[in-house]
Amino acid sequence: MASQSHFINVIFTILFLSINVFSPSRVSASKALIAKVCGDDAILDHDFCLKALSNAQANAAKSVNQLVDVAMKEAVAKAHTTLKIIVEMMKKPSSPATLDALKTCQNVYKNSIRSFGMISDELSEDAMSANYDVSLIGPDAETCIKALAAASVNAPEIANGNHDLQYFSSLGHGMTAKMN
Numbered sequence: 001m002a003s004q005s006h007f008i009n010v011i012f013t014i015l016f017l018s019i020n021v022f023s024p025s026r027v028s029a030s031k032a033l034i035a036k037v038c039g040d041d042a043i044l045d046h047d048f049c050l051k052a053l054s055n056a057q058a059n060a061a062k063s064v065n066q067l068v069d070v071a072m073k074e075a076v077a078k079a080h081t082t083l084k085i086i087v088e089m090m091k092k093p094s095s096p097a098t099l100d101a102l103k104t105c106q107n108v109y110k111n112s113i114r115s116f117g118m119i120s121d122e123l124s125e126d127a128m129s130a131n132y133d134v135s136l137i138g139p140d141a142e143t144c145i146k147a148l149a150a151a152s153v154n155a156p157e158i159a160n161g162n163h164d165l166q167y168f169s170s171l172g173h174g175m176t177a178k179m180n
Contacts, residue, residue, distance in 0.1 A: 030059045037067055042174035048167045049174075068175050069120040072134075075168035076116045082161025083109040089155065101151035105144040105158060112137050112165055119172055127179035134176060138169030 038049035052058075057070045086109060090102045115137050122130040141162040148155060 030061055034058055037064060037175060042177040044170050045167060049171055065123060068123055071171055072116045072119045076113055078164045079109050079113045085157045097151040098153050101147040101153050104147035108140050108144040127176055131176040134169055134172035138166040141165035
């Protein structure tokens with residue numbers, strides 16, 4: 001009798017785990033949330049959204065707030081990478097105009113990292129402020145773009161970083177737009 005009850009407990013446990021832990025509906029729910037968010041009219045670049053949210057953290061998200069957090073953390077990581085490139089370029093001998101342009105970009109990236117990092121916390125307090133603040137990061141990237149152009153600095157890595165700042169700013173703005 002004891003072995004029969006042990007067998008029933010094992011079967012029940014396997015069935016429970018199959019339904020609740022390994023359920024495809026949990027995975028598809030996160031993918032459905034990502035598809036819903038990225039398909040929204042407020043998101044200007046749907047492909048970028050899908051690419052930015054194609055990671056394990058995004059797939060585990062259960063709410064738009066969690067997706068915003070994932071996106072902003074990705075934005076911070078990418079901005080840190082570009083900031084490191086800028087700092088390394090500043091160490092090399094260059095013209096005063098190039099150095100000034102790089103300093104401008106350095107300030108833009110430091111501010112962007114701080115701003116992206118604050119969005120998730122700000123979102124829980126005041127979604128409208130988070131929406132506004134994240135929308136300001138994209139135009140800040142223009143400051144770096146113009147400074148590099150004025151100094152005739154050709155830096156593809158920084159150009160890519162500037163595009164990322166603009167895309168993540170737009171993505172964050174679109175994701176937080178309807179949370180007010």
